Amino acid sequence: MRPRLVRILLLFLLTGLPTAAAVNVCASPGTDGIAAPISGVVNTYYAAPLGSVTAGAGSTSIRVGASSGATTAIAAGDLLLVVQMQDGTIDSSNTGAYGDGVGGDPARGQVSGTAGQYEYVVATGAPDASGNVGLRGAGAGGGLVNTYVNRDATATQGQARYQVVRVPEYATATLGTVTARPWDGTSGGLLAFDVAGTLNLGGGSVSANGAGFRGGGGRGLAGAGTGSVYLNTDYRTPASANLNGSKGEGTAGTPRYVLPSGAIALTDTGVDGYPNGSSGRGAPGNAGGGGTDGNPVANDQNSGGGGGANGGAGGQGGNTWSSNLALGGFGGAAPGVSATRLFLGGGGGAGTRNNGSGIDSSGGTGGGMVLIRANSVTGSGTISANGTTGNTPSNDGAGGGGAGGTVMVTVQTGTLSGLTVSANGGNGGNAYPTGATTAPHGPGGGGGGGVVYTNASGATLTATPGTNGTTTTNLNQYNAQPGTVGTVSPSQLASSVPGTRSGSECPPLLTVAKSTTTPNVGRGGTAAYTVTVSNAQGTARDVALTDTLPGGLTLNSAFTVTLAGGATRTTTSEGTTGTGNVSVSSFRLPQNAAVTVNWTALVPTGAAPATLQNSATATYTATDGSGTASATYTGSSSTAEDVTVRVPVVTLTKTVQNITAGTAAGTTGTGLPGDTLEYCLTYTNTGNGTATSVVLSDTVPTNVNANPSAYGAGLGIQLNGTNLTSASDTDAATLTATALQVTVGTVAAGVTGKACFRTSIR
Structure with a gap:
């Protein structure tokens, strides 16, 4: 095996993998209710704050900045995803070692980095005035499993970005048309929700197509002119150098010029976001390289951009125009995915351009990420996270295709027989000419296939690579290469997902305890009772306590209610004094919370001597949408609540x-x-x-x-x-x-x- 291939396989293992899910970390299953159907953007995205910020492993809080997407803000008990979207160190030398530091072409990849780390956590409250969100996780001391870093680009390293995403927790759900807000360089690109009960696909769709890393922006450039220091062998050049195609966006950073999916104009980030320049054929991380032009003086040889990568590597862009040199952008490197490291599809690199107009020659956008967890799935529907096709110019070189994104679907029971999932790479753009008699320009390389993980059988799963572009009429490949096939695993274990468990694994576990401080009471006396309802898992909503008093006892006092561990009282309804029916409601009990209710009962003056045993029941709304559930203290189970009516004769x-x-x-x-x-x-x-x-x-x-x-x-x-x-x-x-x-x-x-x-x- 070549040293470069070994390096690629080990690349993301060098920083270590996070641990698997904690045994008993749960959020608030079913808190977003029964959704029929769910449509549009369902996630609220929180970008990392500006500047350099680090949340270390074991931390019980993380800072966030501005929010976007859905309008539901983070609240205590919410399920969150923390994801390291970008972070990579590349070798930025102007040699075949560009990217992974291993000499010899293809020059692509990165040396190290933490991009792709993610985990589910539970919010312990809303963001405070400084943007800190308290959390409960599966790491040491109940904190984070991983370390997350936010950092602007420097002269030696591209930007690092994490984001925090609020994940809806439905009791049951039916699909409409659900979409991800595209990645914008700080947040987005990810679609996630959790269903404690049944997800009915309902003929609907989930789409993160083109929501991933952005393609390099195609620009018409006139070249560096005579006397230029730039060569047609360069692997990287500054965006200001007036030549070569822009690299795509990926795990290792963001180039100065990108084309968001569906946009009609380029975005200028204002920063040459890769060390030593964000143009040229070297492919940083999983992004496609931009074309290096065969004639730096005039930038008129128009090679194609490389394809982005994810589960599979991207394909190289096509050759230069009349000089027919193999200077197309290299395809991005597959970043070494696993169930604990997930990525957006890498953006395709741009082809070189000296003619054309607008966004011609831009690279395609990678597919986004889709993470769905449910107890079971019924019906039929589709999930797609496909990369988009590189831009086909009216002249000049074409853009590389965006890589397929990532889809992970886990269920507790049943199969996925009605589900069709695709995380396919986008095709490379076709290149000029329009006639067979004209010399060809460089087509774009195909995007690599994405990643699909499921833990149940039956679904139709694809992560096919994008094909290379060709010339538009004579279908000349002109050395442009397709991407490679992605990763499809229909048996990925749900337990590999790091952090908080799914809602279907977290039904409330309520216990009811009852006691008395008056084990002996005479006729006409009062018996004092205490009932505590505790929840060891998940979140119990609409909790109501009921108790039918024995032996003719009647409620004699108002209730005293004590809340602990984050319990809240949502409505106030209480039984009436003078009756034998105790009823106290309603409460919300998150994991490890409890409510204690105290009251007294009057013993009738004509009561017979007896030992009275007294049961109590707590009912709550089932998180899987099946109605109500209950937990009961049975009086005969202990003597803790026994009250003996003492009557002398x-x-x-x-x-x-x-x-x-x-x-x-x-x-x-x-x-x-x-x-x-x-x-x-x-x-x-x-x-x-x-x-x-x-x-x-x-x-x-x-x-x-x-x-x-x-x-x-x-x-x-x-x-x-x-x-x-x-x-x-x-x-x-x-x-x-x-x-x-x-x-x-x-x-x-x-x-x-x-x-x-x-x-x-x-």
């Missing part, structure tokens, strides 16, 4: 015992005058609550005399084996000739006792 029986015969002759101790007997009051608490302030009272029968010293001097009462005095004193017992009263006090559930006193029958 004291029963009393009276018996006579220890009858003793009197001293009268002939008595037998059967209740005759002179006999003594003992009256006993037996009490039992048969309930489940503690009885308090229990007092035993009894009236002494009229035909007996109470004995105030029956158990000893002054001790006329016995309570549970303890002798008490007859007089009212500290033991709270009295016995008179007519009545007994004993204060027992507290009697626990299940406790039995007995109080006795003696009398004699008169």
Whole structure:
């Protein structure tokens, strides 16, 4: 294998690849609702701010500048894409080492760079006054996986640009005609959305055709004149040198003159954006090289521009006019794509021109990027990210074709049998002449095929290269070359996508917990309940808490609501006091958020003794558009919320015992005058609550005399084996000739006792 090829294969591996998706990083699936259909530009693009800015790996924020595209601004919980659009270091020597630093033609590629790195993250809030967007990612400490750099072009390196893109998160969606806003040098070129449920293709289309890196701008130039220092072998010349075709735009930077897709005039960036010049046949990064003219003095030999690259390399532009020299722009180098490094299609280089007019000879624009994630896909439809054809001039050399862009579609279930995807390279432009008898000018090289990744079978996938241009009438190739085939992988794993997981992988995971601080309550008392609803994944919307109180309990107080972890209350609706139905709504719970609700309930005065178990349910809107879902705390699952209604039930029986015969002759101790007997009051608490302030009272029968010293001097009462005095004193017992009263006090559930006193029958 040639050293150059080895260098190309390893090019983007030198800076390292990001890690795969984190285990549990989720945004807000379904937050953009049910979309039927989605059309137009759905993404909001945030360019990096002006100047030099770096967001390092592990950072939990990134700075953004102006927004464009859709008008929906970033808010907390939004799914974002952070993408390094451009960043590359090239060898800018005027030799065959131009680009990748490896000697010998083709002179193309770059030495190193981080372009193509990307990841999904979650916004933790809107941009602040300085443009900082807080984020939660899959990198170290919950920050970024990669480092992102924004830098203007310098004398030694082209510009580096990152952008931050808001990605809509639909519950379900049906395609209309969805488009990407074209790349403008700071943002755009990318189309992305996420569907938690089903994406219905609906006969619609998603298009990022020509939304990628821009083609080199074709200009009519008169040459450097006699005595010029420039040669027809040059690989790079300044745009101000009045000769050669402009290089295309790509991963390594932006030339001074570009032609946006569909534009009728060139854009002058004001900066020679590649080191040592942005014209000539050397191909920087994945951009096509501009033609180097065979006659620097007059710039009238008109070679073709090279094709841009992505999954496949671009083709070289055609030869010079009458001198027939192989000085067409080299095709861009394939940048080494993977599921963790994705690129816009490189722009084609411009052909050299000294006649013609307007935008003649300009290079084609590369295809953009399309990233779609869904649970499943139904119906039929198309996704395209094709490069555009190099511009065909009325005279002179033609522009190279733009490379195919990048498409990645991942699903959780099912196939993609109704989907047609294309990321094809644009054709090289056809060149003058219009008749077979005139010497040919250089046609444009074909754009390289793009990249298509899916993780399910059934789709029709193409990443074909663009063909080279020819002369318009006699179809002379004139050494112009087609691009090479791109990359198509119908089995790319969705887990390779770095950062936040797709909405279909992130349904809310709600748990409901319930407890009480009053495990024992008496009749007429209040029970205090606490319910906490927590969400461990995704975002739960329209969360409502319901609870049917048991045992005749009724709501007795207003609710106290506490929000945590970013939870918000979206509407206020609460149950009515005096009823047994608790209802509190509505809340939005992002990942790791919770809501806690406290209230009290009144126990009926006639409640039976019982242990009351109480379930609670939280309902929420399903993120996949299927309706509602719920999570429940079941009362029987624990004792945390058990409330026992404690009711004392004291029963009393009276018996006579220890009858003793009197001293009268002939008595037998059967209740005759002179006999003594003992009256006993037996009490039992048969309930489940503690009885308090229990007092035993009894009236002494009229035909007996109470004995105030029956158990000893002054001790006329016995309570549970303890002798008490007859007089009212500290033991709270009295016995008179007519009545007994004993204060027992507290009697626990299940406790039995007995109080006795003696009398004699008169």
